[in-house]
Amino acid sequence: MTDRTDFAAKARELDEADPLGDYPDRFLPTDDDIVAYFDGNSLGRPPAVSAERMDHFVRHQWRARLVRGWDDEWLDWPTAVGDRLGKAVLGAAPGQLVVADSTTVLLYKLARAALRTRPERREILLDTDNFPTDRYVVEGIADEHGLTLRWIETDPDAGITPDQVANAIGPNTALVVFSHVAYRSGYLADAAAITRLAHETGALVLWDLSHSAGSVPVELDNWGVDFAVGCGYKYLNGGPGAPAFAYVNDRHQHTIRQPVQGWMGHRHPFTMGPGHEPASGIRSVLSGTPPVLGMVPLLSGVELLEQAGIDAIRAKSLLLSDFALELVDAWLSPLGVRLASPREHARRGGHITLCRADFDVVNEELRRRGVVPDFRSPDGIRIGLSPLSTRFNEVYTGMATLAEVAAARRGRTVPRREE
């Protein structure tokens, strides 16, 4: 690693030139036991204001307003926060997003709602490398309703392509369910083209935006997307178990019925009358009492995204992963490490995955040294580079440590997994 000082200098230059360079300071600092956090795409770091906002909410809103808080404003939070999220990072006009539940639950609700509008069609199109919960939920629905699943075999180093969709979709396809950014490879799907293809055959699309919201530009309205869901605790920095979001395009809002008919999705929740009458518009996606406490830190995450702007965030995200790839080529490829992610900007999301047979052990050693990536079985170390909270110097430090550990183990890379 003779070029270490050059790369350290480059990291410093990149940090100095970074227009979002002061954003990492707007997050609560990590303790000294962490030198590089590469998992902000799994659990984003806490914005500093979240601590004060939580405290303030408990002391002033909850304590003082008590049950009156619901009428004051809390009942409006699911759509109010949804609208801000839609405007800041999802390309959605107001009235099409709610914040509620979890991604898993919203995926179920919207998939069921979509299928109900295409009763004559009996197939759901999905891919083998989608995030587990997406596959499991769709499998459950198919099982319950006697529908057929049509699986596209995805290359785990890449993701879902329009060609694959064109070959698999047909007149019997009711719904397609894909991730916009693949959780493993970081592959950024061509959501506009795939949505168009689906519509040409009369199918509906449901995008999972968990790994794209807050990291890559999303244009739900312009792409003509039908439905979308995504997590609040990844690039949105809403905190562990933060509520998720759901998008229903205006054109579907008066025709869909989602299956979890709770009182909060009722037209008049407080008349408490017989029979469910869905609220008009996006509120019909709600089921039970909104997770108000969870929306307090989520809103401070959304505020940071509003201030930074998604185009600047994406520009930094690409610079971060470009720099990481430069270090991979210089230090890790010679050690037999394989890149399992796309290189081209147009197809690269906010994270990359690196593979070697012994990376499960390498990952444990990294964590001992304060570098925290994510491990993806069987042999992938996922480097998530959350643009608002990550410095280039942190990329340098983390990748240098990875290179050291990987080099020290060289020669001991006998495949350990025979089972």
Ligand SMILES: *Cc1c(COP(=O)(O)O)cnc(C)c1O
């Ligand atoms: C993280 C993630 C989820 C998680 O769903 P939860 O209901 O929050 O557990 C779902 N889908 C994708 C694509 C994800 O990346």
